[in-house]
Amino acid sequence: MFGEEELVKIHKDRATLLSYIITAAFGLVLSRLWYLQVYKGETLHNYSIQNRLRKEVVWAPRGLIFSRDDQLIVDNIPRFDVILTPQFLINKDETLVKLSKILSMDSEAIKAILKKNSNQAKYRPIIIKKNVTFKELAQIETQNADLPGISVNTFISREYRDKEIGAHLLGYISEVSQTQLPKLRERDKMDYRLGDFIGQFGIEEQLDKYLRGQNGLEFVEVDARGRRKRYINTDNLFKGIEAEKPLSGMNVKLTIDRDMQIAAYNAMEGKVGGIIAIDIASGEVLTMISRPSFDPSQFSRGLTPEYWRSLITNKEHPLRDRNIQEHFSPGSTFKALTGIAAFEEGEIDENTEVNCTGKWMFGRRAYHCWKKEGHGATNLVKAIRESCNVYFQKAANRMPIDALAKYAKAFGLGGRTGISLPREVAGLIPTSEWKKKRYGQEWQPGETLSCAIGQSYVLASTIQLATAYAAIANGGKIYRPFVVKDVYDTNGELVKTYTPELLSSIQMKNPKTLKFIREGLFQVVNSPKGTAWYRRGQGILMAGKTGTAQVKGASADKVHQKCELMDYESRHHALFVGFAPADNPKIAAAAIVEHGCHGSSAATPIVEAVITKYMQKYHPEIYLQNLEKDKTIKDNWIKSLRAAPAKPAVGDE
């Protein structure tokens, strides 16, 4: 055995070898350095002077969005901001005076901006003026030498041509947030980076993978301060290196019609709510507007705190979409479905008459009709036309709630329509089983009476109502609503096309059901006694149903109170759902106006404006024919008035 010190000693030879190895290793490094710095030193030194290439990301332009008739809706536009970097600012006063002349701003105002940002680091540029004109831009570029520290920042801005019109449908883009980053990478298996813009809402979100292109790489030659040079020196080490061109995003064509969007938006001026219109033979969404709205362009530029505050403090919630992301009590618009259910189940036929006295005592509770004096003897067509509550309640009372629910669900209510837009709500059609599960209670027959007229638990969105009425118009076909027609690549080649998808075709047991329902809906608008007669429009021959949904459960003494006299918050929601032309339906539309009081006066004109625009644009001959038909209807009415002045239906339900 060795002692400790002997052990150390016998290892000494290896330690000496180690010191040789280490010296040799560093000798190797030094000889390499000699090779690089002395042997090739001059060459590499020249490279370092000439070769000022820098790798930069070239942002891919995002795809454009077009309306169904190829009108541009969403565009990319270069914008120029004038920025000032305090670090490089010399002769402050003089420079600012020059700048203020070019930008026609007060130089004090510029100073104020600088002062506001004085607490941040000096090398951080401050935006002096956003969106300068080409003239201002040219002046700044030419006087570059006299404006130290002033430069122009160019970027591609996402421009939504019609600003607030259709913002909820189009959505917006904004920078990926730190919290989104890992989720997105996981979801799309793509290497997102901070600073990337992605679609965050609506179509921009849903079609992000098509719209977003692929960023490229560029080698720019820069001067000693890192600024781009104007000429590119090709005689350098990187000869033969090609930049990677960015791949533009794909262009998208929507099913939406821009002119109808504008018509709908204008018709909703000053109102809160939504309108949606679909093609009944395909499910193509033609119009989708929600108001109040927001300007999506603001998001792509980085929201100003003021704009964001104005959006979130607005009591009407401009960011909320009223068509697919919200549901409401459908009110009387639901009566068409109650009618269908009762007719199909054989509980009523076209001749069944109910005597409406203005209220109906069911058990100990009185169920009121909106018309205090009652409708008298009422059959199906009259009940729809004049929106008689008692008729539909008595009809519904003859069947279990589950029978009613079966038909409502068959027509697309109580479940998502499956439109390819994010965050659609499902609405609600109650069943006895649902109530047991939700509340642990048995279904009460009285609740059926409320549901029959679209109150109580029943909830629906405008897109569901439009789909249901489209099915009434087209004989029971439920199409999945869709908003995107085609996706094209930048060469105009079709990449993907979306075709109508028939989800179900409802087999009606009784061939007369839809005929009489449609007749009722036709008379709502085109009979002098109909609830929407005074808002019927010209040349569209619309059929439809008005609806008024109570916001709060109305107590008996308030049932007949005038809606306009109530607090804004407790006023009824107004709805209208319809299709046109009644004799050859092509389009269905549903509108809601929050706290609009009457379906006829608040919601009907919106639907009418959209359908009128549609008929004029896409079916001008039919529109002209229908103008004639309208004239006949009007003449007959005037004749009948002269013969026996009847009391017209004044009230609205």
Added chain:
Amino acid sequence: MNQRLVDFFKRYDFSFIGSMSAIFLVGILNLYSATHSQAHEGLDSLYKSQLMWFFISAVVAICISFLNPKTFERFSYVGYVLTLFLVFLVMLMGKVGMGAQRWLVLGPIRMQPSEFMKMGLVLAMARFFTKVNPEVELGFKELILPGIIVMVPAVMVILQPDLGTGMLLLFIFSMMIFYKRLKWKTIATLGVISVLSGVLMYNFGLREYQRKRIHTFIDPYQDARGSGYNAIQSEIAIGSGRLFGKGFKNSSQASLNYLPENHTDFVFAIFNEEHGFFGSVFLIILYLVFFMRLIWLATSVQRFYDSVLVVGIMSIFFWHAFINMAMVSGLLPIVGIPLPLMSYGGSSMLTFGVGVGMATSISNTRNFFN
């Protein structure tokens, strides 16, 4: 009293702390120079936190220097198991950084346990070789247990995936067994085996990006704008320094941001660009002084454990310095290995402090007995 203080300082071998401080001084100036123009990325104040880490590490080194080397011996395996546990924790819940799991986050502290693993491995090896047949020359039979001790952490680190650090563990290990008189026959056989396994590893074990690095190493110009970019820019930076360099804060490659990570892995390139060949000679001599002094210490201690431990500590820093300089100058493929005391990084600095502290403690004990 005064005499006792003088005696106390006489015991101290200031050569370790001295050369460490000298290299650090060069390093911090270089770091400042490399990052001063990168204010827009918030890197310009990195040197301050590097300074802070240096003082923390210096305090750690001084504290450790007061310990008796026997304490290290006693806690050798504990240290190994503890660091191994930390590496295991990273595998479980590490934060993803640069695509690999290397960081462990404990409240405000982010640490890279694979840095500490090197020290843990060295401690365990020193202990093992002094306890189990210390006089015997190593052959294959004697390598089985030490082999397991090194392979467990090495495989875990490689799986993170951090091929560079994993290989580093193996290099440190091989330097230690070389010192522990590995038979020349075994060295030859191991050489053949490692060449063969290297070929197999390349074909079956490497990830695409790792393979690409090797391609890039062989011909950086083949992919000059992708992965070869760093290698070329690094060579340009070094070469453009010529004999005397461009001067302090005058690196154009750094200020123009050509070199990515120029505050961590590529600091040596910036140093070369600014101070030229003579600057590098000076820096390398500083490192050599440090390593030679450690080897001298290893041969002049009384206890075998101390000797093996010092060789281990030396090999940690040698391999870091050598691999980093070789990769930056294009002698080796680019792997993420920092240059001790020059590259920015707290964990690496702390490992250095612990190593220097242990060496000082061992040297003090030696002087005490003399």
